[in-house]
Amino acid sequence: MYKYDNYDQAMVDARVAEFRDQINRRIAGEITEDQFKPLRLMNGLYLQLHAYMLRVAIPYGTLDSRQMRMLAHIARKYDRDYGHFTTRQNIQYNWIKLEDCADILEELATVEMHAIQTSGNCIRNISSDQYAGAAADEVTDPRPWAELLRQWSTFHPEFSYLPRKFKIAVIASPEDRAAMRLHDIGLELVRQDGELGARVFVGGGMGRTPMIAPEINPFVKADDLLSYLEACLRVYNRYGRRDNMYKARIKILIHEIGADAYRRQVAEEFAHVKTLGIDPPLAELERISAFFAPPAYDAANIEPDRNDPDFAVWLDQNVKPHKQAGYAIVNISLKPIGGIPGDATSKQIDIMADLAEKYSFDELRVTHAQNVVLPYVAKRDLYAVWQTLRDAELADANLDLISDIIACPGLDYCSLANARSIPVAQKIATRFADMDRQRDLGELKLKISGCINACGHHHAGHIGILGVDKKGVENYQLTFGGSGAEDVSIGKIIGPGFDEDGVVDAVEKATEVYKALREGDERFVDTYRRVGLEPFKEAIYG
Amino acid sequence: MVEFRYRTDEVTEQPSVTLDAFLDQSNATAVRLEPDDDARALIPFLDRLTLIEVAFPKFRDGRGYSAARILREAGYQGELRAQGDVLVDQIAYMRRCGFDSFAPEASLNPDAVARALAHYDHAYQGAADSVVPIWKLRHG
Numbered sequence: 001m002y003k004y005d006n007y008d009q010a011m012v013d014a015r016v017a018e019f020r021d022q023i024n025r026r027i028a029g030e031i032t033e034d035q036f037k038p039l040r041l042m043n044g045l046y047l048q049l050h051a052y053m054l055r056v057a058i059p060y061g062t063l064d065s066r067q068m069r070m071l072a073h074i075a076r077k078y079d080r081d082y083g084h085f086t087t088r089q090n091i092q093y094n095w096i097k098l099e100d101c102a103d104i105l106e107e108l109a110t111v112e113m114h115a116i117q118t119s120g121n122c123i124r125n126i127s128s129d130q131y132a133g134a135a136a137d138e139v140t141d142p143r144p145w146a147e148l149l150r151q152w153s154t155f156h157p158e159f160s161y162l163p164r165k166f167k168i169a170v171i172a173s174p175e176d177r178a179a180m181r182l183h184d185i186g187l188e189l190v191r192q193d194g195e196l197g198a199r200v201f202v203g204g205g206m207g208r209t210p211m212i213a214p215e216i217n218p219f220v221k222a223d224d225l226l227s228y229l230e231a232c233l234r235v236y237n238r239y240g241r242r243d244n245m246y247k248a249r250i251k252i253l254i255h256e257i258g259a260d261a262y263r264r265q266v267a268e269e270f271a272h273v274k275t276l277g278i279d280p281p282l283a284e285l286e287r288i289s290a291f292f293a294p295p296a297y298d299a300a301n302i303e304p305d306r307n308d309p310d311f312a313v314w315l316d317q318n319v320k321p322h323k324q325a326g327y328a329i330v331n332i333s334l335k336p337i338g339g340i341p342g343d344a345t346s347k348q349i350d351i352m353a354d355l356a357e358k359y360s361f362d363e364l365r366v367t368h369a370q371n372v373v374l375p376y377v378a379k380r381d382l383y384a385v386w387q388t389l390r391d392a393e394l395a396d397a398n399l400d401l402i403s404d405i406i407a408c409p410g411l412d413y414c415s416l417a418n419a420r421s422i423p424v425a426q427k428i429a430t431r432f433a434d435m436d437r438q439r440d441l442g443e444l445k446l447k448i449s450g451c452i453n454a455c456g457h458h459h460a461g462h463i464g465i466l467g468v469d470k471k472g473v474e475n476y477q478l479t480f481g482g483s484g485a486e487d488v489s490i491g492k493i494i495g496p497g498f499d500e501d502g503v504v505d506a507v508e509k510a511t512e513v514y515k516a517l518r519e520g521d522e523r524f525v526d527t528y529r530r531v532g533l534e535p536f537k538e539a540i541y542g
Numbered sequence: 543m544v545e546f547r548y549r550t551d552e553v554t555e556q557p558s559v560t561l562d563a564f565l566d567q568s569n570a571t572a573v574r575l576e577p578d579d580d581a582r583a584l585i586p587f588l589d590r591l592t593l594i595e596v597a598f599p600k601f602r603d604g605r606g607y608s609a610a611r612i613l614r615e616a617g618y619q620g621e622l623r624a625q626g627d628v629l630v631d632q633i634a635y636m637r638r639c640g641f642d643s644f645a646p647e648a649s650l651n652p653d654a655v656a657r658a659l660a661h662y663d664h665a666y667q668g669a670a671d672s673v674v675p676i677w678k679l680r681h682g
Binding site: 005007008010011014015017018021022025030031035038039121151152154155156157158159160161162163226234237238242272276277278280281283284287 | 577601602603604605607608609611615629630631632634635636638639651654657658661662663664665666667668669675676677678679680681
């Protein structure tokens with residue numbers, strides 16, 4: 001894992017002092033709320049329905065047990081004893097007091113953490129593959145590249161008042177576990193003639209106008225990457241729309257001028273930017289990469305005993321193959337039946353930290369699906385890990401099943417929401433609580449957003465649910481056929497919306513149609529893509 | 543009114559003209575860029591300009607940051623002024639992008655500006671100022 005040097009530490013320490021000064025000026029009335037807003041937002045502080053919400057960055061979703069324990073400590077000391085893991089691999093606290101914020105940031109800085117650029121119209125936290133460093137299919141570990149981008153984008157003087165927020169994801173596997181092409185910039189690291197570089201996709205996103213990012217450059221060399229990204233961002237900063245905040249994301253610019261015109265403009269800008277000497281030498285990427293060297297694996301390869309049936313079910317569903325023989329990737333579900341997707345109590349956060357320290361070379365990952373990963377667990381320890389998780393109510397064996405729901409906070413917390421998301425997620429999970437039934441349905445990614453901003457990724461759900469306000473009543477639209485993976489696609493609305501119970505019934509009917517029509521080992525989304533909407537529509541509306 | 547100026551030469555007395563007026567064969571040595579204007583249109587004339595004023599009608603509109611960098615990257619040495627809705631917490635980034643004078647619409651507290659400029663000893667990335675990026679300090 002990356003460790004701060006004195007420069008990195010000085011940056012976060014200075015940020016704490018700066019933000020304390022900004023808060024003091026706000027409390028003293030020297031700056032207005034309108035002027036304070038972009039400042040606090042650039043530090044992840046939102047004013048929500050009931051309180052301030054603070055979003056803490058977990059760069060590329062990677063953290064160690066000391067950092068995880070700090071997250072638990074903050075939940076305990078400054079919030080209501082829980083935190084909410086988000087779709088951008090961050091954590092947010094829902095009940096924060098403005099006057100506590102600087103102290104929280106100061107505590108975070110002691111463990112090399114911060115809330116820098118977790119909001120605002122700037123380059124946000126860089127996201128990545130939660131299996132980085134452990135996945136058998138990766139060409140390299142994407143995290144050193146993500147760290148390089150974290151540093152480059154931190155306090156970027158030119159790109160902190162962009163037309164709109166800007167999200168970058170980095171992956172290095174053909175299997176996309178990070179919804180890479182639904183980001184403003186998606187980077188897929190690839191090898192060309194023995195050299196590593198990035199395939200660059202620009203202009204994806206969800207929100208009210210979902211778009212899949214087109215490829216803008218098939219290969220950018222490592223030591224050209226920052227210049228290339230500066231060129232991408234500069235074209236956007238100059239020509240992105242600023243007349244309408246709903247059309248201000250880079251996807252709209254690229255949609256309006258076309259990928260070819262954008263690519264040409266970026267190429268021209270890059271030819272100029274490249275002469276400025278802003279790319280660090282490869283030695284800097286190598287310096288960072290050294291922190292991500294593989295852990296000291298044990299050569300023993302001891303398969304776990306599958307005699308305990310509950311353990312065996314969890315093993316089959318939540319544990320994934322590792323690139324190192326004798327090791328496995330453990331997914332910890334934060335989706336208990338009837339619970340709030342992504343929430344964890346401080347006690348649970350501490351337990352996950354303990355497990356990481358004892359069994360996973362002190363590392364944890366947060367996933368965009370709002371779960372937690374122990375990336376390096378020896379197979380012989382899996383049973384012990386599972387027992388601890390089970391006792392902490394963290395052993396739900398539902399990874400990628402219908403109850404592994406992504407949901408935004410919705411109208412229960414969010415000032416933008418039109419409808420509640422959490423109760424719908426809870427009702428669906430409860431309806432499908434029977435694990436045999438869930439497993440029979442197989443991989444089925446269900447995602448719920450409480451408004452058109454799509455924080456719950458509904459466009460990318462095999463089944464997506466969008467909450468809208470229909471004349472003062474919460475109404476839920478269904479979409480089918482989306483995906484945030486390498487088979488990326490945007491879901492389509494199937495017809496008129498439903499009330500809260502109606503949408504749960506409609507989901508259930510859709511699963512019955514799937515069961516009746518599926519062939520071989522087709523997933524729900526495969527069957528839907530093959531047979532089309534009609535049979536589903538007939539069952540749901542007929 | 544210029545409240546903060548980080549250069550030692552004389553303040554130019556000439557009022558600035560619009561980009562269109564300037565390109566229309568003006569002999570002016572001071573020009574004002576609106577957010578929509580293309581800063582690159584000035585590149586052929588940088589030698590005879592002593593002041594380029596970049597307008598920030600709204601602090602949220604960040605196009606002027608790119609305009610400033612483009613002008614400095616093209617070798618402009620004259621005064622580069624940020625005018626308009628310029629706030630305390632933007633001045634450090636504006637300095638990094640090449641602005642060296644500031645005419646905020648609403649007067650700023652000089653102590654707060656001095657503090658805002660002094661928070662950070664280093665920067666991660668190269669920009670239009672003389673700050674050596676951290677990666678370069680690491681690798682000598």
